[in-house]
Amino acid sequence: MDKTCAFLVLVAFFDFLAVSAVERLPAADKAKYSTYLQKFETKRNHYRLDAKQLLDNATLYMKEKFESAGLEVKLQNFTTSDTTTGQSVSGTNVVGILKGQFFDTAKDEVVILGAHLDTRGLEQEGVNNDGSGLTALITLAEDLTGKDKCAQNHSILFVAFDRSETFDVQQGHAVCNKSCGSQAFARDINTVVQRGSVKIAIIMDCISNYNPDADAQKVYEQPIKDYFSSFFEDQGLIYGNMGNYLAVVGREDEKEILIKYKELFNQVRETTYSQYEAADFMWNFKGKPTGINLTNVETAFEKSDTLSFWDANMTSILLTDTCYQRDPLFSCKSNVWCDNYAKASRDDNLGFMYTTATAAKNLTKFLVCTDKDINECTQGTDKCAVNATCMNTYDSYKCICKNGFKGDGFTCDDIDECAQGDAKCSKEAICVNLPGSYRCNCKHSFSGDGFNCVASGTSTVAAIFYHIVMLVAVGLLEFTM
Numbered sequence: 001m002d003k004t005c006a007f008l009v010l011v012a013f014f015d016f017l018a019v020s021a022v023e024r025l026p027a028a029d030k031a032k033y034s035t036y037l038q039k040f041e042t043k044r045n046h047y048r049l050d051a052k053q054l055l056d057n058a059t060l061y062m063k064e065k066f067e068s069a070g071l072e073v074k075l076q077n078f079t080t081s082d083t084t085t086g087q088s089v090s091g092t093n094v095v096g097i098l099k100g101q102f103f104d105t106a107k108d109e110v111v112i113l114g115a116h117l118d119t120r121g122l123e124q125e126g127v128n129n130d131g132s133g134l135t136a137l138i139t140l141a142e143d144l145t146g147k148d149k150c151a152q153n154h155s156i157l158f159v160a161f162d163r164s165e166t167f168d169v170q171q172g173h174a175v176c177n178k179s180c181g182s183q184a185f186a187r188d189i190n191t192v193v194q195r196g197s198v199k200i201a202i203i204m205d206c207i208s209n210y211n212p213d214a215d216a217q218k219v220y221e222q223p224i225k226d227y228f229s230s231f232f233e234d235q236g237l238i239y240g241n242m243g244n245y246l247a248v249v250g251r252e253d254e255k256e257i258l259i260k261y262k263e264l265f266n267q268v269r270e271t272t273y274s275q276y277e278a279a280d281f282m283w284n285f286k287g288k289p290t291g292i293n294l295t296n297v298e299t300a301f302e303k304s305d306t307l308s309f310w311d312a313n314m315t316s317i318l319l320t321d322t323c324y325q326r327d328p329l330f331s332c333k334s335n336v337w338c339d340n341y342a343k344a345s346r347d348d349n350l351g352f353m354y355t356t357a358t359a360a361k362n363l364t365k366f367l368v369c370t371d372k373d374i375n376e377c378t379q380g381t382d383k384c385a386v387n388a389t390c391m392n393t394y395d396s397y398k399c400i401c402k403n404g405f406k407g408d409g410f411t412c413d414d415i416d417e418c419a420q421g422d423a424k425c426s427k428e429a430i431c432v433n434l435p436g437s438y439r440c441n442c443k444h445s446f447s448g449d450g451f452n453c454v455a456s457g458t459s460t461v462a463a464i465f466y467h468i469v470m471l472v473a474v475g476l477l478e479f480t481m
């Protein structure tokens with residue numbers, strides 16, 4: 001891959017002080033997430049007998065959950081010698097298939113949802129890395145065969161990849177140079193998708209990690225620091241470099257899908273955790289990461305399941321948060337302190353995971369379902385009130401009264417700010433209600449903008465200055481409340 005790769009990174013900050021919106025996560029989803037996450041509170045890898053047994057158990061658990069959701073399941077055994085020692089290693093990917101009407105025809109454009117099964121190192125519990133991805137995978141399989149089922153044109157593959165992680169201290173073990181499981185899957189894609197093509201592989205890796213430590217989001221490593229610095233100067237510092245951070249990463253090839261994901265993420269957070277902020281920026285990362293002085297980010301991409309798809313000329317995006325080697329963000333490495341059930345199952349982590357995974361589900365529906373989404377808002381068939389904003393959703397739309405109006409969105413009534421005492425007029429001014437807003441008129445013998453009135457004859461420059469300072473203060477207050 002020698003073409004220029006421009007990564008688009010979507011960053012969603014979690015306002016670290018506003019973590020109490022727990023009830024917004026549907027109780028049934030919360031219970032499921034907790035149960036599944038706990039199943040992955042295990043050290044699952046190929047390098048020690050007990051850990052291998054736990055890995056086999058996790059593999060079987062994925063198979064059982066996929067089967068009970070109604071998927072057709074294949075255990076894909078593979079062997080590869082792309083290892084540090086040249087010795088061959090083997091592993092097993094779990095593949096669940098949900099067939100669309102075009103399955104096994106040239107018209108099929110398969111969407112792959114993937115996460116990895118194994119843990120890194122010998123002592124990592126691997127709840128966040130990557131029990132979170134597996135948990136999302138199971139719940140997405142259950143939702144897309146259950147409450148979110150749609151008539152599908154295209155097929156969905158749910159895949160748990162083995163041998164994604166390497167063992168740090170090599171001790172003579174044969175360790176995969178890359179993510180062997182996803183490399184093998186991409187190489188052998190024709191055995192699963194015999195006809196048709198892959199639309200996109202959406203990889204979820206470490207999606208339940210919230211880090212309230214000071215400077216947890218701080219960028220420390222060159223050259224990534226250069227890419228991020230202006231962004232963090234603009235936004236990061238406001239949050240004290242704490243909280244959560246979702247990176248949704250792709251290249252120019254994936255840009256449209258990234259933009260769609262962001263739109264869907266914003267729609268989900270509107271109704272769940274509106275305190276998340278989403279922003280995007282281009283990260284001008286040139287070419288495939290290679291070389292010996294790789295930064296953590298580059299190393300992560302070199303080994304990621306996403307790169308396995310890029311290597312095989314398939315489109316793929318990576319959804320990930322602050323996890324070791326997933327970003328240049330330190331202090332929450334994939335360690336026992338951080339990557340355990342107690343931490344990953346906390347409400348703030350589950351909420352973020354829910355938002356991330358639900359947006360992935362909605363994106364999948366958008367890509368595979370038969371019915372094209374009708375955008376009632378742009379077609380003008382919505383029933384929103386004149387003073388409401390229309391928001392398209394997958395199968396419907398929502399109406400939200402504009403600022404200064406109240407109601408259910410279908411009817412929006414003017415709020416009388418003067419009568420409610422919400423107006424910020426100077427005490428030397430008279431409040432005048434207007435549709436959707438209000439005006440402050442300085443009383444006779446005073447002048448100014450109505451928010452600040454000074455005895456006539458005094459300069460109005462001071463008044464205008466005062467007003468601007470107020471706005472900035474309110475803006476900051478919203479971030480830290």
Ligand SMILES: *[C@@H]1O[C@H](CO)[C@@H](O)[C@H](O)[C@H]1NC(C)=O
Binds near residue numbers: 050053054057
């Ligand atoms: C794996 O699962 C089996 C059956 O559920 C159980 O008996 C066994 O103890 C598990 N192995 C480990 C290492 O937990």
Ligand SMILES: *[C@@H]1O[C@H](CO)[C@@H](O)[C@H](O)[C@H]1NC(C)=O
Binds near residue numbers: 075076077092
């Ligand atoms: C794949 O490997 C598992 C054990 O690792 C074994 O139980 C299963 O039969 C194998 N499947 C195939 C199709 O070879």
Ligand SMILES: *[C@@H]1O[C@H](CO)[C@@H](O)[C@H](O)[C@H]1NC(C)=O
Binds near residue numbers: 082083084085177
């Ligand atoms: C895998 O890594 C080893 C050691 O780092 C290297 O010798 C070998 O050539 C690599 N294999 C491939 C296929 O890149």
Ligand SMILES: *[C@@H]1O[C@H](CO)[C@@H](O)[C@H](O)[C@H]1NC(C)=O
Binds near residue numbers: 291292293
């Ligand atoms: C890698 O980093 C080391 C130490 O900073 C430096 O000496 C070396 O020249 C670098 N190599 C490359 C290829 O940039």
Ligand SMILES: *[C@@H]1O[C@H](CO)[C@@H](O)[C@H](O)[C@H]1NC(C)=O
Binds near residue numbers: 311312313
């Ligand atoms: C991917 O496409 C490039 C050219 O666009 C080609 O050189 C390369 O062999 C392809 N790789 C695979 C795995 O198909």
Ligand SMILES: *[C@@H]1O[C@H](CO)[C@@H](O)[C@H](O)[C@H]1NC(C)=O
Binds near residue numbers: 367368370
């Ligand atoms: C699904 O397939 C039908 C029939 O080929 C087609 O009319 C429709 O546009 C397709 N929907 C999507 C979303 O691709």
Ligand SMILES: *[C@@H]1O[C@H](CO)[C@@H](O)[C@H](O)[C@H]1NC(C)=O
Binds near residue numbers: 386412435
């Ligand atoms: C909508 O708001 C505008 C002012 O923004 C106002 O003039 C108009 O009367 C409002 N319409 C209704 C139906 O409330």
Ligand SMILES: *[C@@H]1O[C@H](CO)[C@@H](O)[C@H](O)[C@H]1NC(C)=O
Binds near residue numbers: 264268365
């Ligand atoms: C996303 O999924 C949620 C939960 O299933 C649903 O309520 C919402 O309408 C969906 N939004 C879109 C845009 O699909």
